[in-house]
Amino acid sequence: MGISGTAIALPRIADDLGSAPGLLQWVVNGFNVSFALSTLAWGVLSDRIGYRATFRLGIALSLAAGLASAATPSLVVLDIARAVAGVGGAAVLTGGSALLSNAFDGAARGRAFAIFGTVVGLGLAVGPTLSGALISWIDWRGVFVAHALVLLVALVGTVVLPHIRHRREPGRKVVDFGLLRNPHFLALCLVPVSGAIGFVTLLTYLPVALSGIADLSAGTAGLVMLPMTIPVLIGPLLAARLVRTTGATSMSIIYAALASLILGSVGMLALTPTIPLGWLILPMVLLGFGFGLPVGLVDSEALAAVPADSSGTAAGVLNFVRIGSEAIVVAGYSALLAWLIGRSIADPVAAQDAAAGRFGHPDAYADAFGWVIVTMVVLLVITTAAIALLHRARVAAAR
Template identity: 30%
Template sequence: MSVTTDVADTDATDTDTGAPGKGRTARFALILGGLTAFGPLSIDMYLPALPLMAEDLGSTDAVLQLTLAVFLVGLGVGQLVAGPLSDSWGRRGPLLVGVSIFIMASVLAAASPSAEVLIAARAVQALGAATGMVIARAAVRDLFSGAAMARFFSVLMLVVGVAPILAPVIGGQLLEWTSWRGIFVTLTVFGGLLLVVAALALPETLPVAGRRPPRFGRIVRTYRDLLADRVFLGYTVTVGLAFAAMFTYISGSSFVLQDLYGLSPGEYSLAFGMNGVGLVIMTQVNGRIVGRFAPRTLLRTGLTMVTVSASGAVLAVLAGLGLPGLLTPLFFMVSSVGMIMPNATSLALADHPRTAGSASALLGVVQFLVGGSASPLVGLLGGDSALPMTMIMAVAAAAALTVFLVLTRPRGTPTSPPDRAAADAPVG
């Protein structure tokens, strides 16, 4: 790829793949992984402090829950804005501005005198976090292609898998020696470190020749064209539905495993953590074998695994197999997401190098909209059984596999873009 001549010296470039060499790849992984962590850390780190925040600010739990709702909305809006801007102005400038916004909003959140100010600060904080997340994915598309891109997304999935698990633990430990405001101070410091590191060590990944004029009509047409692309839409919805299964597990597992199956908070944390370990292991297995098998083949395998394991969880509940019978398919269901996300993301972005920012934005928005919409259904469908949670997971997983099989079939024409034409071919 031509961009590698801008971001890496010849000695630091893999001459076989055109991607940055191992040293620079490791550096990019740390920086882009940190940017990817903005969302999970900002969502989960302060959750243990919500009751304390409500008491300290003289508010209610319901009002404080809005700090999470506005953040999720801000993540969606921010990605839709930051993606096209990065296609027009390059990745580096919008990224540094976005991280700066995150830092300032985190300071405001830490100093909030009321719940209303905190809610506003969280909305602005989300815009900055969204910029980091969407540009991180777009930068990966700038730097890598084919199996190398899927392999790098496997590395980033380490962050996606570990951050939601560690964030509440970190937040809880911070509360042992500081107030809830200290959590937002910690996020401020994290953002400051990333700003310095990105400014010093992350070069521009989108050359001037690859940028597009920032015209509103062009941005609208870009989003319209992306939504009209059957294959891109198929991979994007597949990602969203896979996340729906995951979000359902995250939102429902605490209630199901503790209230219905009698696990203590510590035992639940151990079970939740083990599933997270399975997710991390699967992402690394995927990264190692993606050069031997096509990303599309691995994606199909992951979707089959998540569908079978989610269906197994339903059968375990119906058959009354007890806690071990439920935990086993849950482990494989969560783990299989580690094979779905890297490959689906890389395949979705593969054919859109000139609009990678916009494509990354749509991918992120659909992921949160579809994934987030499924989690409230667990409570709405009743709380006296694990069946609602497992049924929703199974339906979402089966829908993801169906969408993948129906919408992402390669066109198989001579004019298909190279990345798409090679989607079913192993990379040597």
């Protein structure tokens, strides 16, 4: 919810706290950047203090940040609170995935990660819709109050978690990036990079685009996002069922997901002031499945490739690549879009308002959006080719 449901509040936040483009973008980017930068540290620390303790600390930090975000008097304070939430989120994801990896074995482990992916999909699916509803019913501050309430329930629930900690062997590297020399592990790490390019960018900023191009309210934009977010909820369990019942390989599912991301991104070029929004349904469904099918599957495969006592560190490396790529591409998306809009609108104030999603220059926003989508498609094709080459190298090495 913190990832997918925050950007939809940006136009209303701008109304209350100002539309300074840098500060406004860092409401989203600050979370992503701090998340990425702290995953490695939490990965190493979790192997030492225990995965349950890491998970609890992350929830506590995120809870405090949610309350601070709801009560913020300025964009600066909001940006700081969001950065703290990112640090907490990194601990939650690192500790949680390491707990699952160590607490289950065999088929139960696969099911656990499938459910993990489904719950991630649930959060992404309801994030924009629930946030849009909260903004319509209460205010944008209600979004962060909702974060705090969910986290409070999670904090109480941690009493049932097992305490798992491993002693670190002397002489082992603090952070071992040697795993990235393994073609299979590196290919798996590039899958969420593709998801960041093709899905997370649009998950974050498509509601803003719908406001700037189609003049949709936050609540309506959240509903329009459902065709894109619901498949993320279905995808992880569907992938697990395909592997179990049809004998499909993990890589075949990953290739199908990558193709869906590319085709869905091309279809998003239909978002213009003159084309009905109904034409976006199929591309949005493709993007949702492109992101959702590998969720959980990638984590399970990657953590299975390392010793149990390095689960936290491996999760830190994987999530560093995952969230780091999300931070980079989401920040790059917003910066490129703002630059392109600024080039087509002479008035700097009007350009800032348009980039923030305020309706008034739909053609300029749509033109900039189209060029950003073309850039995304090119990056997706390059990343897909790299994954295919790494997979071929792994197969050749096995032979």
